[in-house]
Amino acid sequence: MDTKLLGKQLIDGEWRDGQSSTVLKNVNPYNDELITEFKIANKADIDLAYQAAHRAKCEWDKVNPYKKRDILEEAVKYIDTHIEEITQLIMEELGGTRLKAMFEIGLVKNIIKEAATFPLRMEGKILPSVEDGKENRLYRIPAGVVGVISPFNFPFYLSMKSVAPALGAGNGVVLKPHEDSPITGGTLIGKIFEEAGVPKGLLNVIVTDIKEIGDAFVEHPIPRIISFTGSTKVGSYIGQVAVKNFKKPILELGGNSAFIILEDADIDYAVEAATFSRFTHQGQICMSANRILVQRDVYKEFVDKYSDKVSKLKTGDPRDPDTIIGPVINNRQAETLYNLIEEGIQEGAVPLLKGNIEGRMVEPTILIDVTPNMVLAQEELFGPVVCVIPFDTEEDAIEIANDTRFGLSGAIHTSNTERGVEMAKKVHTGMIHVNDITINDEPIVAFGGEKQSGLGRLNGEWSLEEFTTLKWISVNHSQRNFPY
Structure with missing residues (x-):
């Protein structure tokens, strides 16, 4: 796995430098050794990434659900093939122990396996109508494009926790990892799905800094959902910006x-x-x-x-x-x-x-x-x-x-x-x-907090619900009588 390649932005299927002149040095927190450098993305790069995800989502719509499942399962196979390299990245970029790395990789594989079932679970309903000769159809459809912002602590998993279900539910994705974990929380995930075979541009990875982009990642008109994992203070702000711009926030925040x-x-x-x-x-x-x-x-x-x-x-x-x-x-x-x-x-x-x-x-x-x-x-x-x-x-x-x-x-x-x-x-x-530990996360069990620990639930059917929407299409098989 080429670490230098993982020091690039992934935009519209191309690995390239960001357009900002600012350079982000990605260092090992234990010994300060340089892992790689990024020329960070600017607002123009964010626009390109969201535009690419929007276009590729239309292509993803045409892919057979069984083929989508197979592509997501290929992501797990790629991880298994490169498990030692990924373990080394977690130890070097995050200061994680080998035990932590294996724990995190296990979580990642399980959530991808669950997301791989989503293409076959996009079920709708046919409901009766108060009108004679009419039927009401409810179609479960992708939300569109999802913006994902992930933290530095378990970035491989906490990025994948939104990315894989969003892709499985049929969405395009733009991922912005934390600046302290740009590879394990970002470009590594881009590489995994690129190798798995998702359409070019469906998943984009933007490595940048808030000083460079401000609120552009959240305010951009294309994403319908912003999924954020991180501190309560930042999550509160992101949630407010998202709602102000009529986007749904999914917030996994701090705990005590x-x-x-x-x-x-x-x-x-x-x-x-x-x-x-x-x-x-x-x-x-x-x-x-x-x-x-x-x-x-x-x-x-x-x-x-x-x-x-x-x-x-x-x-x-x-x-x-x-x-x-x-x-x-x-x-x-x-x-x-x-x-x-x-x-x-x-x-x-x-x-x-x-x-x-x-x-x-x-x-x-x-x-x-x-x-x-x-x-x-x-x-x-x-x-x-x-x-x-x-x-x-x-x-x-x-x-x-x-x-x-x-x-x-x-x-x-x-x-x-x-x-x-x-x-x-x-x-x-x-x-x-x-009679257990406080640290639990399972792929089919609802995960989320109350009060200032977040909004929404992820994992299993709850992720499928969060990353999709329902569309009502009614069909009148006869003709209505109008009062005038």
Whole structure:
């Protein structure tokens, strides 16, 4: 796989430089080694990409649904053939460990396989009419062209989570990856579908910077849907711009997940699950457990075992198979984490385990004596930092869990499964898991958040619904009688 080729824009089936004079340096976050350089796209490139997607979508309409399915399945075969190269890209561009890379690739393959079924599921309906001799037909049709904006943390998957279903549902796509993950979140995906055989121009990849394009990607008149995954602050703005321009926003945003441990839980298992829920990919996952709520009777036992487990996690080179925690994606993220930790300590939080922060390398930090109103409990901790909060009753835990503007994921640990389920119903979140981790995503299960964690649902039938629309065509087989 040619990394230099993946350092180009993919517009209308051609790999070329962007028309801006600005150069984006794509570097390894662990050692600052240069991976490749991009001449970034400008507003004219965005227009060319959307125009190409619009034209190619008309060609895609003519492709037999079974052929479309076969093309999407070819994408999975291409990934399988190049799995080691893709793994290396994830480690080099994202600072992800091999474990993280394999986890992400597995998610990608599953969502493409699900999207490959979409061409055969574009079902309509024939409905009765109040008028004699008339029938009402509802056709499920592609929305048109979809603009996808993806983040830096799981970019291969979180780009594909919208791209593959949008293509499977018959749309053209323009993808704008995050500037810190332009290959794994962008041009790699363009290459995969190019090799799979999608029509020229159906999928375009634009690597650029907001300073260069402003709101042009969202405001352009062609896309009917803007699918964004990222922070709540940016997602709120994109949603407003999309709606103002009569486009449907699909928003997967930030989280502040509560991991709740009741007094009857298996504490050793809860320690394992809580560790994975917080520290996988350096905690840079929207579903990560930010707040661990522990019933007071088992608080000390949990904290002691948890601290011991976390203190043994190896931080370092993500290419080392023993490494669990690699670098965060950029200096800004590391600085934000440092500031949140220091602010929390000033508010009264106590660092049970306080890791060093050197450049982008952030060692694990566990803070106790955290109260629900502290900044640590209210903000998303997008890194290997976690706060532990004791509670007395189930009602207390539910109140603390709900005391956030977010509502994405969560977990409840208890030996009484139905007790956990009934409690889960009272937590205001889009997803919550009993006796499991907070990080869950399956290709046929509805995924999405409540409150400021997003709008819409993806995966399975919900993605098919999001990326299509219904068209009513009525047929009058007789003649109506008119009153005048």
